[in-house]
Every structure is written in C-alpha cells, then in structure tokens.
Amino acid sequence: MKIAKFLIVLILLTSCSKKTEHPYTFYYWKTKLSLELEEKKALNEVTTPYLYTRFFDIDKVNGRFEPVAVITKDPSFQTDKQIVPTVFITNPTFLNISMDEIQFLAKHVNDLIQKKITQYHLKVNQEIQIDCDWTAGTRDDYFNFLKELKKISGKEINCTLRLHQVKDKMQMGIPPVTKVYLMCYSTSSPLETSDKNSILDVNILKSYLSKLENYPIKKIDVALPIYSWGIVTNHLGKHKLINALSDKDLKNPNFKKISDHESEILKDGFYFGSYLNKGFKIKVEQVTSEQRNDVISFLDKKISQFNIIYYQLDSKFVSNQNFNLTSQFQGDF
Template sequence: MLFRKKSLPIFFYAVLAFLLISCNKKEKQLHTFYYWKTNLNLNSVEKKALDQSGSPFLYTRFFDVDKINGKFEPIAVITKDKNFETDKKIVPTIFITNRSFQNIQKEEIIFLAEKVNAQIQKEIKEYGLKVNKEIQIDCDWTVGTKNDYFEFLKQLKKISGKEITCTLRLHQVKDKILMGIPPVEKVYLMCYSTSSPLENSDKNSILDFNILKSYLSKLEDYPIRKIEVALPIYSWGIVTNHLGKHKLINALSTKDLNNPDFKKISENKVKILKDGFYFGNFLNKGFTIKIEEISAEQLENVIQFLNKKIGPYTIIYYQLDSKFVEGRNF
C-alpha cells in the first residue's frame, strides 16, 4: 500500500515564520535613567522616554553631601515642580564626596548616616514621593577611606531599614583587592569617565571602549553577583585656550559646531575665528572646542561585551535630559 505525503496546514508555516522572526528579533535591554537635576520637572520629551522605559524605577539624585569647615553639609537639595508626576518608583540617590570620609571618627559615621537618612525622609515627605525600598549611595572611595565608607553603608542600612546599594567605578573593579568590596548585595557599575576630559588626549574621555575592556577584563570574578550597569548618553564640549588649559561646557554636540565663526578641524573639533559669546561663555579667537558624545554603536559595543561577563542586568542611562534622550532609540 502506498502512502501519500500529507501537506502541512497553512497555520504551521505561519507559526514557523513567526518563531523565526522572533528568534532573529533583537531583545531590548531593560533600562531606565538617572535624574540628576536639582529640580524634579519632566518635559514632554523626557516624560515620553521615561514612560517607554521597561524598568519601574527612576534613580533620582536627592542631594550631595560634602564636609565643609569640619561639618557635613547637604548640597543642592532637590526641589520638585508641582506638575511633576511619574508612575515610576523613585530610588533616592545620594552623592557623597570622598573627603567626607577622610579622618572621620566612628561617632561621626553614625551621625552622618542618621543625617543622610533624615534628609532623605524629609524630601520624601515634603514632596509626597513614591519611593522604592532602596537607597543608592554614590562615592568614589579610595584605599584610605574604604573602611570608614563601608562602615557608613552598614550603619545607614541599620538606621534606615532599607536596602543599601552603591555605585562601583571601573578602577574599583580592576583593583578590587586594594579597593575592597563594599558590604552591599547590589552595585551599579559606572561604565563611563574612562579618562579625564582635562588631559591632552585624542581619546573620548566619556567612554573609550578599549580602556573600559582593560578595566573590566576580570569583571566576571567580582564577588558581588548582582550588578546593574550605568551607561552614558551625555555629551560636552572641551574648550582649550592658548595656554593649553581646558574647561567643559556641558550638553554640547557636534550639531552645535555649525557656526560661521568656527573653522572645522575635524568632525568633532573646531577653531574659533573671532572673539565672542558662545554657549553662554566668552571665548577668544584661536580657542578650540572638541565635542565628546556617545553613539548608539559605542553603547552597543559595551552592552555586547558586558553580556559575556555578567548575568541579566538593567541599564541606567545617565542622564534623563531631553538634550540627551531625544532622537535615541533605547
């Protein structure tokens, strides 16, 4: 008896095609943003970018802490516009200068933790903010301050009853034995500031992929397993005067170089042809402006590299500003 080959139903091919397309479709990385302005106020571009992000959180700088004349001072405490609203839960993020921990006494550590927690609670209550059960501390600790900083993190957790997390800089990964491991369960790896913008260099000081790879070559061995990733989307212009001194003008891009008073030296660098006010600064003839910004390709290179090093992670882009998010496809 001969068996005739049956034809497969049409829906089978439809399902097969759908699966093939799905497999080839690139999954978008879960992401959100840092909000680093002193006033909580989202314009339509920023709100749209935030609403479209997959993470339920917005990492919001509440205030900085510095030690001035021997006293701990909150600096640039956040305010909130009456029209600000978001469905995202806010993660209070506090930047503390490293010098705040230099020559600090144990009782001062406890005092600082109490004051930081009290200031956070004050802002939450005053502005009716919906917050997550987390406080993130940002500090570029050093070998000399690590023990006191780590003790501060422990005390803050004890006093606040919150999950305490902290940022992690590239050199703190590379030199983890020397720099120590913070007493937290989750860190935020800051994948930017690979060099100083005030040095004479052809490299992009915001993010140089080769430098980043060298710092993170052993990232998979870092003992804290939960690592989130902070990536840069900001830009700036580096102004150099006749003496080789540098200054930064934030939020400039290559589009800003289209000016008849500028002579183009390269795609991202110009020479000023006459004295005048540019971008709110008086700049002299002969000064140069070099733009540093981050392309989608650069970010993708970093993401692909990190995907081979660590498990699933959320990206927190620095920072949420219409100048930096408009036109980007996250």
C-alpha cells in the first residue's frame, strides 16, 4: 500500500514538472561586420534563423542628428541567417524634438538602413529593432518616432524593453509595437561603488519583473548576457571599464587576490591595454550558466514561450558556453 502511494505521488510530481526549451540566437554589436572561426561555429549552432545586427547608433550632436559608428563589412561576414537591423538611439535624441524632426529622423534612419542592406547585400527579414532607454519625459516623442518609422519603412517595428520600463510602466508608457525584447542585464551601474554584480543581479531582476505577467504586450523575447568586464578603481575611487576580462585574467604575479572576483595591483604597468598603477583594484563581473538558468526559470512562470538573444556574438564570450539552456520547475496541482 505504501509503495502504491509513493508511485502515485511520483507520477503526479513528474506529470506536473514542466521542462521548457528556448530557441536562441545572438546580438551582433561590432562596428565592422566580420566573423572569426569561433563566432561562425556558434552562429551555425543557433536554433532560430535570425541574427540581430546593430547597424549604427543615433545621437544628437550640437542640435543635429548624427549617425555614429555606422557598420562596415569584411568578406569574412558570411551567414545564411536573416539579419534583423538594430539601431541604438540615445534618449537625449528625443529631448525637445518637434514632429517635423521626428519625421525627418524616421526617414533618414530608414534610408541609412536600406543603404547598408543594399551596399553589403544583406539578407534581412521584415523587422527593424530599435533600442532606446526612453524615459517618462521622452516616451511620447519616442513612441511617435516608432509609428513614423513603421509608416515609412513598411516593416514591422519592434523595440527593446528595460527592467525599469516594466516596473514603472504607468510612467514609462507602453510602446506602440507588437513585440518587445526584454533586456535582462545592466541591473545597476558598473561605475558606482557596490558589492553587487552590475551586469546581472538575479534578485534585483526578479524584484523589477515581479509583475511582468501583467505587461500589456504579450509577445516578449528575452536578451541575456554572456559578456564580462573588469571594473578598475583608482586611488580616488574613480571607476573605469575594461571589456572582456574574466577571473582567469586576474591570475597574474603582479596582482594580489583580495576576494573571489577582485585583485589589487602590486606593480605599475600596462595591463589589458591600459597603464594601471600599484594599489588600483580590478573587480571582474561575469554571469554563470546557473544565473541565466535561474532567470529563465523565473521568466517561464511569468510569460509564455519566448526566444533568447544572447548579448553578444564575440569570440571572447562564446567559447565553452552552454547556450541550449532549459528550465524545469514544478507546476501547481
């Protein structure tokens, strides 16, 4: 009898356990389109047909809209993936902007995207993604820009969504798009003194997204971090970022380990392309597969099926990574 009861409980637990697999791809965020061997290998293994590729940034310089760091292309950039043109626009671009300027900006953004597609013979899909950390003060003008870009381009216009824009959705507004890309990183500033991981603190993320299931836009894909960096702190407490550092980079006889992810420099010299003085401290921030899995399991309880876009496709970050992450959690009886 006891064995029978045990088997019934085991069957119930197994049947209520939900395992979810998430198709994935990458963001490509380099100014020069090129693919190294490790990057080609990682891209060939993705499970969606898309590559989200940054084309250029837009900023306002001396009152004028300026494209910044427009892409160029190397012959090594060959892929059968469909390119999703992605444009980053600074929030100040939308400060004190008129409707005429919004229409002007939308036209020129679309024109430059189309120029690069034609120039480099890129195979694209019918979507443009806009990345902007809009605020309550710029939301209306930014949303008007998204509408104008859709009208001018004839494409599906979607946008990124940051954590604070979910938490404070009443103040931040809901963008006029059918799909958003939830950026599950940059949970705090790396240039502030803190013991938290500024790339991804899972507890902070969960607090910001505690009501995500109530967000009005239901088509949500998820951007997860695979990048890392080092935060250098000088004698005055000023901080500087060095890209792509990991814990193994701190294994140096001129460094003294002072915590699991932090070392102090013992000798002046050039390190990682910068001249650093004795007494400076370097803290490495990176994200583990376990942390990403924790985020995925949390999101599976909040939103329906979603794809993952890892930031970013770079040989420094794609080696020895597990991208086919799944979540498994117990459902309610």
